[in-house]
Amino acid sequence: MRKLMGYELRKLFGRRLTQAALLAAVLFSALFTVSTYQNKYASYGGRQASGGEAVALDKEVAARYAGELTDEKVRQMMDELAPKSGPQGLNAIYLYQNAMQSAVTARFSDMYGNWNGLRVAEVFGEEISIGYVDGWLSASRDMEKSFLFLSFAILIMLAPVYSGEYGGVDNLILASRYGRTKCASAKALAGILAAVLVTAGMLACNVGAAYLLYGREGLDCSILFAPLALTEGYIPFNITCGALLGYQALLSLTGAVCTAGVGLVLSAACRTPMIAVVASAAVHIVPTLLPVAESSPLFRLLALLPVYQMQFEALMSLGQLKAGMPYAVLALPVSAGILAVGYALSRRIFAAHEVA
Amino acid sequence: MELKTVELTKQYGKKKAVDCMNITLTEGVYGLLGANGAGKTTLMRLLCALQRPTGGRVLLDGQGIGSLGEEYRGLLGYLPQGFGYYPNFRAIDFLLYIAALKGLEGKAAERKARGLLEEVGLSREAKHRIRTFSGGMKQRLGIAQAMLNDPRILILDEPTTGLDPKERVRFRNLISAFSKGRIVILSTHIVSDVESIAERILVMKSGRIVHCGRPGEITSEIRGQVWECAIPAEQADRYVAQMNVSNLRNERDGRTVLRVIAGDKPMPNAELAEPNLEDLYLYYFREQDTGGGQVRERDSLAAASGAAPGHRASRDNGAPAAEGLSGEASGCGRDGEWKGGDVR
Ligand SMILES: Nc1ncnc2c1ncn2[C@@H]1O[C@H](COP(=O)(O)OP(=O)(O)OP(=O)(O)O)[C@@H](O)[C@H]1O
Numbered sequence A: 001m002r003k004l005m006g007y008e009l010r011k012l013f014g015r016r017l018t019q020a021a022l023l024a025a026v027l028f029s030a031l032f033t034v035s036t037y038q039n040k041y042a043s044y045g046g047r048q049a050s051g052g053e054a055v056a057l058d059k060e061v062a063a064r065y066a067g068e069l070t071d072e073k074v075r076q077m078m079d080e081l082a083p084k085s086g087p088q089g090l091n092a093i094y095l096y097q098n099a100m101q102s103a104v105t106a107r108f109s110d111m112y113g114n115w116n117g118l119r120v121a122e123v124f125g126e127e128i129s130i131g132y133v134d135g136w137l138s139a140s141r142d143m144e145k146s147f148l149f150l151s152f153a154i155l156i157m158l159a160p161v162y163s164g165e166y167g168g169v170d171n172l173i174l175a176s177r178y179g180r181t182k183c184a185s186a187k188a189l190a191g192i193l194a195a196v197l198v199t200a201g202m203l204a205c206n207v208g209a210a211y212l213l214y215g216r217e218g219l220d221c222s223i224l225f226a227p228l229a230l231t232e233g234y235i236p237f238n239i240t241c242g243a244l245l246g247y248q249a250l251l252s253l254t255g256a257v258c259t260a261g262v263g264l265v266l267s268a269a270c271r272t273p274m275i276a277v278v279a280s281a282a283v284h285i286v287p288t289l290l291p292v293a294e295s296s297p298l299f300r301l302l303a304l305l306p307v308y309q310m311q312f313e314a315l316m317s318l319g320q321l322k323a324g325m326p327y328a329v330l331a332l333p334v335s336a337g338i339l340a341v342g343y344a345l346s347r348r349i350f351a352a353h354e355v356a
Numbered sequence B: 001m002e003l004k005t006v007e008l009t010k011q012y013g014k015k016k017a018v019d020c021m022n023i024t025l026t027e028g029v030y031g032l033l034g035a036n037g038a039g040k041t042t043l044m045r046l047l048c049a050l051q052r053p054t055g056g057r058v059l060l061d062g063q064g065i066g067s068l069g070e071e072y073r074g075l076l077g078y079l080p081q082g083f084g085y086y087p088n089f090r091a092i093d094f095l096l097y098i099a100a101l102k103g104l105e106g107k108a109a110e111r112k113a114r115g116l117l118e119e120v121g122l123s124r125e126a127k128h129r130i131r132t133f134s135g136g137m138k139q140r141l142g143i144a145q146a147m148l149n150d151p152r153i154l155i156l157d158e159p160t161t162g163l164d165p166k167e168r169v170r171f172r173n174l175i176s177a178f179s180k181g182r183i184v185i186l187s188t189h190i191v192s193d194v195e196s197i198a199e200r201i202l203v204m205k206s207g208r209i210v211h212c213g214r215p216g217e218i219t220s221e222i223r224g225q226v227w228e229c230a231i232p233a234e235q236a237d238r239y240v241a242q243m244n245v246s247n248l249r250n251e252r253d254g255r256t257v258l259r260v261i262a263g264d265k266p267m268p269n270a271e272l273a274e275p276n277l278e279d280l281y282l283y284y285f286r287e288q289d290t291g292g293g294q295v296r297e298r299d300s301l302a303a304a305s306g307a308a309p310g311h312r313a314s315r316d317n318g319a320p321a322a323e324g325l326s327g328e329a330s331g332c333g334r335d336g337e338w339k340g341g342d343v344r
């Protein structure tokens, strides 16, 4: 069985189209990371910087206020950082100077750049720890896009697992002793393993790159005290950046295995890899195209599908369960179900395949 | 070991590719002859359980091959017609992969794969990628993979396609040596490929076995119907269009000698010739080119004897075209059933 899986993995990764798709996913991911990093901007104390220098400046500002967020600290930040509304009457909340400033004005400023009168307890309901979180949160955003790309690369990779044999090798495989049994299983297992491997690889690359670019600061800080772009419509409950990355890693892996489940079934059911790619990509993307508002109860179900697991933010934004766990943990049983059905159904379809 | 089909039928829409076939195969080499579309590939796929029959069953020693599953496939070796392969695999890796599918692993698989590459003359190309192989080399690789598990039942669909004469001889020798105690079925259009190695010839037409017997014997059916006659060379085209001509030979004196298959003397100077398998093949399949004149004649004979169209009438109905064809002596039952075992 292990031998057969080895052959299947070799076939999977040996295909040019797969290599090209994975390479494209990696390149896109690198592009997102680099462009996010280079577009970083910060100004503080008369200094302006971009790219790596902006990151350093943001860290310098964050270090001044790092630790537990208190009302005292909020007032101090508002005094020292908050810009006043510009001459065109632009809402002060939308004026960006640096990550810490944007974070404090997003929560505690009125449109003129004055304190909005809210206390920490009113805004967050609990004590939170603040610091330099912009790097990790930006990296997390980039990863979402990368994983969405990767999920399509996974579908391209898995499309030929079964359907690729229907071009003639099926005659040999299905007439052989273990073709309909062990080989069918080995194909499904290799497909799932390959999906997990490429996702884990992508995760490692992204986290590694983020660590190199932004450093390890902020992992124990709350995601709630972040620049405006990471506040509106973002995950609404208090977890640390480290926990956020943990959930993202988990959901990208569960997303990958259930993407694999869907991909394998369609690979077994379609006559050619091309049809399988188109069909599985359509099935994968369709939930995001449905006219379902994020506030609708139906969305809570849709968000558990692989495409949202891979994107993770929409799913995490659905809040927490009663026990305090994110709603997103429901993706685990859903993934297990999709995976089990995908595994069993795909090998069954292949085993029952009639050569043409 | 006995492989048997019971009213085996495979239908594609209205087309019956295999039509209610009853055959029993015991150990030996069987040559399956038939024109394009006769149903050879379909029959072989049914025997390999690669397709589900529309009706009937395939039994191995009385048990349905479907229910035998892995056990049956473990006995099987199959070379499909125009089989698929992985272009980027090296020949040896391809064989090792198929060996793994057949349950062979480790040293034993390696030894077997290398031995077979040697036997099909590919040992020097063992490490070459399959995409660099010629058609004949791929075919030999296909033959090797079919034999990896020392199959008790070896089914080869047009195995000699693309092989040069030297490789054909090598193939024939390989199969002859291998076939002892096994059922080997090979389909072909090329009569000479099976003439020398097949112990029995099955002639398939429109999904049915219309004829069977030992190579030397089954031609006796058309004894008295194969003629040779010399005509002026310029008239050859006209005769070829009108008659069932199995061969045409130009002589130095400007004449052409035609080999004609006909119930009656085709022309006054015609002389009877000894029939061969090729003549028999043409006798059955010529009408597909000439518009069916002869098939109508033969089918009307079959109909007169109560057999379904496409079946050969049996000897005891007295129809001349059925001479030497059927009856228990040659192993073909009256209903078209043929018992390979009975031939022995
Ligand atoms: N998948 C299919 N769908 C529809 N018809 C089919 C299919 N496969 C075979 N047929 C038909 O069944 C008949 C038998 O085909 P088969 O391939 O068994 O013939 P064959 O004797 O192997 O021919 P050849 O010598 O050309 O290989 C043909 O008429 C063919 O058109």
Ligand SMILES: [Mg+2]
Binding pocket: B040, B041, B042, B081, B157
């Ligand atoms: Mg064929």
